[in-house]
Amino acid sequence: MTNTMRANVFHGVNDIRVEQVARPRPGAGEAVIRVTLTTICGTDLHILRGEYPVRPGLVIGHEPVGVIEELGPGVSGYKTGDRVLVGAITPCGQCLACLSGHLSQCGHGAGYEAIGGWRFGNTIHGAQAEYLLVPYAQANLAKIPDDLSDEQVVLLADIASTGFSGAESGGVKIGDSVVVFAQGPIGLCATAGAKLMGASLIIAVDADDRRLQMSRRMGADVVIDFRTSDPVAEVMKLTGGVDVAIEALGTQQTFESCLRCLRPGGTLSSLGVYSGKLQLPYNTIAAGLGDHRIVTTLCPGGKERMRRLMNVVRSGRFDPTPLITHTFRLDQIKDAYRLFGERTDGVLKVAIRP
Amino acid sequence: MTNTMRANVFHGVNDIRVEQVARPRPGAGEAVIRVTLTTICGTDLHILRGEYPVRPGLVIGHEPVGVIEELGPGVSGYKTGDRVLVGAITPCGQCLACLSGHLSQCGHGAGYEAIGGWRFGNTIHGAQAEYLLVPYAQANLAKIPDDLSDEQVVLLADIASTGFSGAESGGVKIGDSVVVFAQGPIGLCATAGAKLMGASLIIAVDADDRRLQMSRRMGADVVIDFRTSDPVAEVMKLTGGVDVAIEALGTQQTFESCLRCLRPGGTLSSLGVYSGKLQLPYNTIAAGLGDHRIVTTLCPGGKERMRRLMNVVRSGRFDPTPLITHTFRLDQIKDAYRLFGERTDGVLKVAIRP
């Protein structure tokens, strides 16, 4: 057994390198998995471009599927060789935030920490590597049923968990009308989530033909290409105001358009990552008197969330595999970043096989 | 019986006049009450100043206590002479919004209408008059128990119903920490509402000594005078981030301060009426990843809401009478508006006796 491994290391803006680094060993309550499949997330692009700062030297990536290589003391019910899925968010389960049900805002044993549940490729080494140390392993190792492949579960770690949460936090009910702004991987999963929860009209908005096509496959009843139509006007014509609007991009335009599509009493469920100031025009919320709700959600994690999402895939009610359009080896990861960043060749998600 | 009555009529900006107008008669499903007590609301000041447009010729005011004078066809279970409280918001109970539980966004038999439940002194004649026509009377006439005086219930029509809803929509739970920005009549009732729902720390923010004193009486554990302290810094020092922040003024500063006081996963419950654009700085909501909620609420109405609020007063757990600092006759109403508008003499709410 060697003490090193190959990993994709962030060195600075536009500088990632696959290189040899120390292989992790688990401490108490931790596990190390051998990564068998992972992906690149839009957030990794933000890191690469310097738009989201992480420390140089960090291994990035946060969507791991793998096999348990080694278990630290105090982790029970698992054994070496178990195939596991680990969520992008790794709650400790034991801090004030976790015990209040706010797993994504995990304070690691203490109180609350904003976005504290996101550690992989952010504050600790990530998944674009041969091996990965999993903190709070007892709460985060989700065994993969034998009848599910790595490809069927890898997108549950982040994309599907986040996308579905758009519908869940929005409180979608049977018979609701829902609009989803932006049909990237997360928006597509939000569309699928709205369908899973019983929406009777799902409107998907984007400007990319392939994504709009895929949105129909994920459950959209109507698609709007904002290059050729005014989405707010179209949505209002179709519905008179939707029950739930889901934002899946992170821009002023999509945020504000969501608000303009809501009926009085409606909910904007926001998944995007924003920068700078957002404007909240007073007339979009009836000057504060329209009984509106705005809800933001970070990807839910933990092994129970992963277990549930894997069961959804097993039921056949949601199939994430069409979203994986390309696969690369770890040593080709720069090409994978380029393709993913340039959005060419109809790319949605790329899988990385260490 | 005369066909006219005295009423306070809006004629234009800064032009209200108590004059003789036609006395209303009830149609099907309607009632007419003889108003025995009413008040002036901050919204009435906005109308007077031209900041909220209503049609000239309209009788204004929306907080009525009275005695049933006449019942239209189809209203059952009431009789002439019954003392009743009518909420500021008069839902029809039979439109899509009402049947969905969004009573304040009542669409009057059809779909949803933003703020559609607010009709008195907005789209139909209001309560600053000797008589008042009550629409959808079956849903809106709340009989007053004999052991409650007019003074004990008049503020339930709007102020208390709105203020309490700040705590209710915020989802205050036993043991929560809550900050309430602004301690005008609505903010004071939000403070009382947070106490009623079991908050264990209530922080009230204002810059008026009398209001801060009153906030202690309504349940505040800590008061912050923003003339001498930075309320956000103080709240963060005391709590590390509150569970619920209630906005009760309607300005960029209070809205943004509320966001800055929230813990990750916390809720901003907004009661204010905003004008112009609101800024939502991305760092106040962890760039959209902090699991925050922003909820706006319009005053809940309907006879069931009024019945419940009257029971709260009967229980002795909330006493609104200290909030009525002055009383005027209807023909003195201009003086009342002046006092209320200038916020002199420690005024909180003025009662008007037609």
Added chain:
Amino acid sequence: MTNTMRANVFHGVNDIRVEQVARPRPGAGEAVIRVTLTTICGTDLHILRGEYPVRPGLVIGHEPVGVIEELGPGVSGYKTGDRVLVGAITPCGQCLACLSGHLSQCGHGAGYEAIGGWRFGNTIHGAQAEYLLVPYAQANLAKIPDDLSDEQVVLLADIASTGFSGAESGGVKIGDSVVVFAQGPIGLCATAGAKLMGASLIIAVDADDRRLQMSRRMGADVVIDFRTSDPVAEVMKLTGGVDVAIEALGTQQTFESCLRCLRPGGTLSSLGVYSGKLQLPYNTIAAGLGDHRIVTTLCPGGKERMRRLMNVVRSGRFDPTPLITHTFRLDQIKDAYRLFGERTDGVLKVAIRP
């Protein structure tokens, strides 16, 4: 225009007759519709057999589709000739129960009345007739979109609204495991409702081959024939305890079996109509310490509910038409009752065309 109509009148136990009765005329707030399609419900069988008492002389039936014939004063937004669906439950929208959101326990303008929302064929004349008087018409006339046939909507009035509510009251979430005991028309719709809400494993229990076949069509992943398997043992083997168990029959055995299938913290959602005492063995609820919930639900009604359910049918996510296995004319209704009562010829629901 004649003053009489044909209707199915209850005269006593096992004595119903299609005969000429007075044709209804609408009062204030009421409407009369010409019934174009209706059905027979299991409850009508209970009435026929004397198991549920109604007064002799009553026209029975409570699932009406029709065309507006006449509108009483005070009903707006409709016109003669509009095609409408009316729910089995007709809330007034204006009593304390309705204004609290408990539409099915409508007290008709006053307080609460147990099952008070159910009036058709119970306390007022019902739908198995050429014409039907609709009370509280403003709250209960749901216009049928042109692209939906009578057959597509008639089961929404009761069966689908009730069945879906089993999943809704059970709080089914994405990824839940659900068992549904009994796959009659309501159980089949409960199965469909669990699927609509995102359950990842739906287990249907019955002892009728055709019903078990139909349950797969409605969304069941696994079916259990209780003639050949022990359903509780099977469910526990498959799941270790379900998140939600739905009872759709109304017997001690199905009620208790549901409890025995629940995981700690699980919910029994009960739709059945019980007679006599139910036993609640203490070990099924961990002696009261298992954080269990038992929820009962009466069919939700009102035009907003009907609008939502029609939208679900339009979306193609639920098709109720396979549940209508037979159609009869009004004057053949005795044959229809016989077939429905004997459960022969694979009958699920029979439609009646006046």
Added chain:
Amino acid sequence: MTNTMRANVFHGVNDIRVEQVARPRPGAGEAVIRVTLTTICGTDLHILRGEYPVRPGLVIGHEPVGVIEELGPGVSGYKTGDRVLVGAITPCGQCLACLSGHLSQCGHGAGYEAIGGWRFGNTIHGAQAEYLLVPYAQANLAKIPDDLSDEQVVLLADIASTGFSGAESGGVKIGDSVVVFAQGPIGLCATAGAKLMGASLIIAVDADDRRLQMSRRMGADVVIDFRTSDPVAEVMKLTGGVDVAIEALGTQQTFESCLRCLRPGGTLSSLGVYSGKLQLPYNTIAAGLGDHRIVTTLCPGGKERMRRLMNVVRSGRFDPTPLITHTFRLDQIKDAYRLFGERTDGVLKVAIRP
């Protein structure tokens, strides 16, 4: 440092002995506290009488206040000497149940286990001892603010957490009417919980003068002595049916009386521990059509729950100290059990000082 300690050991039915036993040492993730105050619970009486089986040799008791003596590896943020409160229920925070928010049904790292969160004095050694091993210490050690005494917090571990949960699970809202059957320590805390959550009418039922007196102090507006009045008839006369009925004893009579007091759509929140079969007469739940809810709750635990409850005590809104009527030393614990079991001398709760 000695290796033994004094502890109250269960040896068999009616046989407990204070004796010298091995002093615990913490493993990974565990802590040992020196117990400074504990109590006897009704459940301990059940154990003593053989009504709830535990293994002979077990130290019993589950309501610990103490000082950290030793910390095992992997517990951070605490130090020897910290004063802590530990809930009766000690969730791991990392199993499927805990990650789903069902902390009391904790499966200890795996799935769900009914009542699995209750370990002290049930499946592991308990608190009636000089020292106590705390499992999952990171999730269960709640630091006690300096301004709170041991006496102020000891009842939060079980009694207050359970009692409040009766109101919380019942969903008590501002203006609700609530009846609480039985005013022992848990029922008294349920009364206090209903008050904390804004109930406007709280009716307490018992047959013990001192307990009824105390119930007024805890928030009851009306008390009913069932020796002299029929509580169901009285409650119906006062309210016409309550919104929430809380059961705090665990008998057929109190369970059924609660159901008979509910309005349609009301909730029975059950805290009692039942034995044998419960009867659920069909007419108490409108034959299953009354939109009723029955909810059972086990004491919520974990350090976040304890933190919140301590904040409630600090706020002055709830004072548990009057419920401690007697104090004994550990070596007098047999006398304490006798007094508590015989309910003489007005005993409510006895405190034990090791």
